[in-house]
Amino acid sequence: MKRIILTLTFLNFLALGYAQVQGLDGINAGRLHKQKVSMLVLGGWAVGNIAAGSVLATRREGEDKYFHLMNAGWNLVNLGLATAGYLGATGASPEALGLYATINEQHKIQKIFLFNAGLDVGYMMGGLYLMERSKRTENKPERLRGFGKSILLQGAFLFAFDLGAYFWQSKGNARLRPLLEGLSFDGQSLGMVWQF
Numbered sequence: 361m362k363r364i365i366l367t368l369t370f371l372n373f374l375a376l377g378y379a380q381v382q383g384l385d386g387i388n389a390g391r392l393h394k395q396k397v398s399m400l401v402l403g404g405w406a407v408g409n410i411a412a413g414s415v416l417a418t419r420r421e422g423e424d425k426y427f428h429l430m431n432a433g434w435n436l437v438n439l440g441l442a443t444a445g446y447l448g449a450t451g452a453s454p455e456a457l458g459l460y461a462t463i464n465e466q467h468k469i470q471k472i473f474l475f476n477a478g479l480d481v482g483y484m485m486g487g488l489y490l491m492e493r494s495k496r497t498e499n500k501p502e503r504l505r506g507f508g509k510s511i512l513l514q515g516a517f518l519f520a521f522d523l524g525a526y527f528w529q530s531k532g533n534a535r536l537r538p539l540l541e542g543l544s545f546d547g548q549s550l551g552m553v554w555q556f
Contacts, residue, residue, distance in 0.1 A: 384462050387535045388454035391466055394532070395449040398525045403442035405517060409435035426506025434514045459539060466532055473526035480522055483515030 413432030417425050457465060490508030494501040 383535070383539050384457065384459060385454045387462055387466065387532060387539075388452075388457055390535070391469060391529065391532055392449045392452055392454060394525070394529055395469060396446055398521075398528070399442045399446035399449065402438055402521060403446065405521070406435040406439035406442055409514075410439065423502040423506040423509075426503045427510045428506075430507045430510035431514065434510065438514075438518075463536060466529070466536060470526055470529050473522045473529060477519055477522040477526065480515045480519035483518065484512050487512030487515055 409431045413428040413430075413435070417428035417432060420428060487508045487510070490504045490511065492508075494504035494508065497504065
């Protein structure tokens, strides 16, 4: 009887471990998929702005020319970030992370998007500052207005993008809960409760 109980206990541990690994793989794969899609959206925005900005900057004058120049230049950086983010997600292995690393990566990507949303507010404020500054200068005010409007537009898009990506990624937090429920640690011992 003792062997049967030990065997059943051992099999339960194996089943729980397998279920946890399968759950982790799914959580990691979901997070990486969302990261890829987000980077494709950012990359698409960047390519569109680079193409349109490059063409329109050669066909416009004054404020409009500077607006389109800044759109193209700003999005060279966005394209680089999107490419790096996409390649990073493509090269990552969902199976390579344990529970702690999965939780850490899940929260890290959310913090990055939330931090970037804060930076985006700063970009918009910078754009407004340039537009306001253009009213008090005689040295190419149209350049400051064009650059300011572009930075305001780019910051607004990035703010919406980063907040949307943050909330989309945070939906994955609910999938972590079943893996953590029943675990307890009091500083000296680790416990696990299974409910049947």
